[in-house]
Amino acid sequence: MTSYLIRRALQMIMVVIVATIAIFALLHAVPGGPLSGLNMAVGAKNRLSPQEIARIEQTLGLNKPFYLAYLTWLLGEDWVDEVGNAIGNPGPTDKMYVTGTWADFQSPVCAAAGGTNRGADPTKTPPCSRGILRWDWGESWALARGQTVTSVIGSRVKNTIILMTTVTVISLVIAVPIGIISAVRQYSKLDYVVTTFSFFGIAMPVFWFGLLMVMLFTLKFQEWGLPYFPSGDVFTTRVTAGSIQDVLNIEPRTLSDRIVHLFLPVTVLTLLYLAGWSRFMRSSMLEVLRQDYVRTARAKGLRERAVVAKHAARNALIPLVTIVVFQIPGIFSGAILTETIFNYPGMGRLFIDALGRDDWPIVMAILFISAILVVIATLVGDVLYTIVDPRIRFE
Structure with missing residues (x-):
């Protein structure tokens, strides 16, 4: 029974990982982009400009390449950036989709904190996202702006x-x-x-x-x-x-x-x-x-x-x-x-x-x-x- 439970636990982990990829892919598969519907439910005076949408995309990490945005959503900005910097920043010969530093794709708040949550006030929302594996879902975009999803x-x-x-x-x-x-x-x-x-x-x-x-x-x-x-x-x-x-x-x-x-x-x-x-x-x-x-x-x-x-x-x-x-x-x-x-x-x-x-x-x-x-x-x-x-x- 113990060996069976171990095998099932490993299978469950693989299934959940595949599910996270499918769920995150749905976000990027939205016609017009994930934020395309924000201007559809408001009047013309309250619509966001392209510059404001671009700023929101940067804050939410939607400006990142798909694989990097997924890892950030899954693991958090602090873990991805620390591991990435330890491995080495991608260069032109690394056969990656992007070149530059991992910090180039940080959100403004996380970049201002140095790409880490060390020293952050535990009573407040950390500057860098911690990822869904640590139960950090970010904030609501529309229903309850300013409130965390949790x-x-x-x-x-x-x-x-x-x-x-x-x-x-x-x-x-x-x-x-x-x-x-x-x-x-x-x-x-x-x-x-x-x-x-x-x-x-x-x-x-x-x-x-x-x-x-x-x-x-x-x-x-x-x-x-x-x-x-x-x-x-x-x-x-x-x-x-x-x-x-x-x-x-x-x-x-x-x-x-x-x-x-x-x-x-x-x-x-x-x-x-x-x-x-x-x-x-x-x-x-x-x-x-x-x-x-x-x-x-x-x-x-x-x-x-x-x-x-x-x-x-x-x-x-x-x-x-x-x-x-x-x-x-x-x-x-x-x-x-x-x-x-x-x-x-x-x-x-x-x-x-x-x-x-x-x-x-x-x-x-x-x-x-x-x-x-x-x-x-x-x-x-x-x-x-x-x-x-x-x-x-x-x-």
Whole structure:
């Protein structure tokens, strides 16, 4: 098992490196350049001049050659310049894309500090970028100018983790028993109900169902004089008459207030995941129930409940584990459409807003963290296989 984990760790490192190259290449593949969209969302009076854009490109390191800009983004200006100077500055005969000194491509702030973070005030942002490997994503370009990407993500990630963790736990607690019972009682009335619900949930567009929930539980309930739910956000800023917060006497910015705001998005996502996961569990359970070892367990005289719970259900969880572990990146990245519909300030909404405003540092940070979580999810899935199915061993 140890040797297997070592091999997988090395593979994960290679996959993450390839992912960083692909993510950084997306920045340079933007038509017109990474900063081309900054002038599209503002009026003519507020547009940046070519000289100002050139200054921003120099500050952000976009004036560097691709390979040097990538290394700077990955490792940081201080490491790249120190290693580069130790190796030697590229000259005309070095067969490199550029010649000159490594310091020629430093940002103005880093160059003024001598190309190093030594002696910098630890309470302030260091003059030279430290690279994403040291969790330095730089600053937001558009959404929150002047704020670091880390602080912007930190203000949103808690909301997404609460939303997606709640959805995942509720969906699993309901989907697994329903799938097992539906398979054991195949072609019963319950099975037909579960199958119909699964087809509806899988085929139902999230944005359509989310809008219906808002129209019913917010607009129509308010029109009919019933306690209506909030249509978005995380907390209530002002309690309005007739709302469910007013009826239940819920104070703003409390746990109860958060639960009320979670009701609609959690319901939409739970029904979506519940439909798919219960269907997967049912199909896997039906296949396992036909296996020889299940028939042998019945022939030994074991009770049906013991056969289903001990011999069938455990092995039937393997396909579901494969699907559920990839929910780990979703717990961080969020549900883009659902968070957008319900105006929920989470990672999914942040990703959409960053794309719309060409805030590439935020987009690249979310993509990179998601890539790391995907490779971690695959490893977690492989380890869970050995726990669920005793026949699987990594030796």
